[in-house]
Amino acid sequence: MLDFTTILGNVRAKAPLVHNITNYVTVNDCANILLACGGSPIMSDDEGDVEDITSICGGLNINIGTLNKNTIPSMFLAGKRANALSHPVLLDPVGAGASKLRSDTAARLVDELRLAVIRGNISEIKALAQGSSGTHGVDADEADRLNAANLDSVIAFARAFARRTNAVVAITGATDLITDGARVCTVTNGHPMMSRITGTGCMLSAMTTAFVTANPACCFEAVCTAVIAMGLCGELAHARLGAQDGNASYRNYIIDAVYHLTARQLEDGARYEMR
């Protein structure tokens, strides 16, 4: 059983400062969801700035969504400094498989950094683990989606990748799968409309970094809780939608729901299975 009271309580009580090297598409939503969950965001991506900034933070969120030749070296510099300080580092390999630069950069980050968490959709994680390519942009390929038929094989794949990287691996989609190489948690919270907003994955990565930063003794449980929290807030926000509300309002309502999220809501609404 996940102890939502302790895990969420730690985020709220410790207000972890999270360094984000992230894309400029969803960066504002990442900052606001970090504030909503109880954390505090700082963004910095210049080679001359990132080591100082990551040093005053508690965790580091690396998202390659709009990587470029200036920010890629910064990811390595910040990551190595965070490693030296034993800060948890999360990698969100946005679009791995969609371009050589993304695939190679993500693979090098996995090789050269000690990652606490790797979070992506199934196509991105497969590209990262297997060197495959051809994802449909930054969304998961239909062929890759987790379902009853492929669940066992995806679990085996994720476990092996988690063992190889020593990271908690979170593969998110209609069903989410989190594993530390031994334990496996599947989560079915969430709503299909979340895929109609840009950045639900990025927001989850940012929030997950806050959760693991505030809960160093139980990284796996913290990732599971963040994934459940995001899915549940997607459900709560969907229930709030009026007839004229579309994806823009939905985005706001999800962040609002994180702002008001309680351990009690998590206990009542979580749909997960430990394997």
Add this chain to the structure above:
Amino acid sequence: MLDFTTILGNVRAKAPLVHNITNYVTVNDCANILLACGGSPIMSDDEGDVEDITSICGGLNINIGTLNKNTIPSMFLAGKRANALSHPVLLDPVGAGASKLRSDTAARLVDELRLAVIRGNISEIKALAQGSSGTHGVDADEADRLNAANLDSVIAFARAFARRTNAVVAITGATDLITDGARVCTVTNGHPMMSRITGTGCMLSAMTTAFVTANPACCFEAVCTAVIAMGLCGELAHARLGAQDGNASYRNYIIDAVYHLTARQLEDGARYEMR
């Protein structure tokens, strides 16, 4: 007559993946309006990334709103690759006329790329066509605005520019004008409050790219429909405003309205004239 059912239906059915090289001011809104209309966004602007990314997309949206020395070469690389693949390319010459770099870059993009669509306000399009300058920032000059007195001359100008560039030219403002060099469509949908939001032009360009990507056989009609859709959603969103709602809520409501937009709403609400 525009066949809204087919044109909008194609966007929803094909979910075109649109590569955006765009400014960081309105990029989140561009991504969310692409998702709202039924498309799918990907942003990438590094020289080492854009060719791969544009190759897996269906269309390319180039917006020079915050151009810089790193992203300008990427615009050409991506544009040439998109041309080679016969993907439609849209140019939004934000602030052309306001600086030499913007004017020159936009002019070079027109010269070196085969553009399917050029969309801007009247000052930007004039600057692009005539090398004039002195726009009021990124908004249209008052002196340039389309009105009954200058309509014929603006139509003649736009037609000539469309013929020279072989692009569909869309000049948007209180009255919008779209031409492929032969046909001309004027649109009077929209609401003055749309100018009190940042990025309605950028959002329209992103959405237009999705519309032309999903409707390759009728680019002109697809542009007209996107322009009408944006204006109509501006009206629908305005009707929804409560007493305390201002421009931030208005922005969300416009994207929400695109999310719910139907061909029936377009048929009932479109105000356009074919010439």
Add this chain to the structure above:
Amino acid sequence: MLDFTTILGNVRAKAPLVHNITNYVTVNDCANILLACGGSPIMSDDEGDVEDITSICGGLNINIGTLNKNTIPSMFLAGKRANALSHPVLLDPVGAGASKLRSDTAARLVDELRLAVIRGNISEIKALAQGSSGTHGVDADEADRLNAANLDSVIAFARAFARRTNAVVAITGATDLITDGARVCTVTNGHPMMSRITGTGCMLSAMTTAFVTANPACCFEAVCTAVIAMGLCGELAHARLGAQDGNASYRNYIIDAVYHLTARQLEDGARYEMR
């Protein structure tokens, strides 16, 4: 007494065009709040672009929130051009004290440019004035916060810094303090929840630039009014929050409140003291 009717009226009547070199985290909110208050935004940060752009604007807002090696030289180029044209320049030293690059860049901007306004939280302004470091990310340190016990010493510090820089210095927090070196204004408008949104400081800096640009004869009063306006809109927006509204909706409501703000609301709601 501050003449809110004239100061706000000038912003609405003159629609000042403000050049922003700002971070990509909150840039969209800065653009929308500039439009909400009656100004007009343009963003440009490339060395080849900023001099032309700042020349057609009325004021310049420099925010170092995501400074990098490309945009730092642009800040100096734009600032010097703005100085040459006697446009007011505002500096928001985001995260000064949190990294050497931020502290050094902010200090150099203070040294090399003639600044009309410097706006930051107490930790940032102290770092800038005293070369101290170690702020908690981009938020103010608890130890630095303005309170009854340290008010006199902070006033003396702020006055001295304003005299040295010839700038109006605005230190914002639970209590805001504005000084031109002689006069001092303290403001207690605002709501604690504003710290749960990313970018309230950035938005205030952008809006303040519009206010001083439209009110060249009374820079100090314009800064005081902008600070009061932001705080009051934070209160008005908070009063509007429904049970499910969180920080995302709150952000929108603040911008909405600025959009509808009247001189009458300022007269009724302002809580300030001139010393």
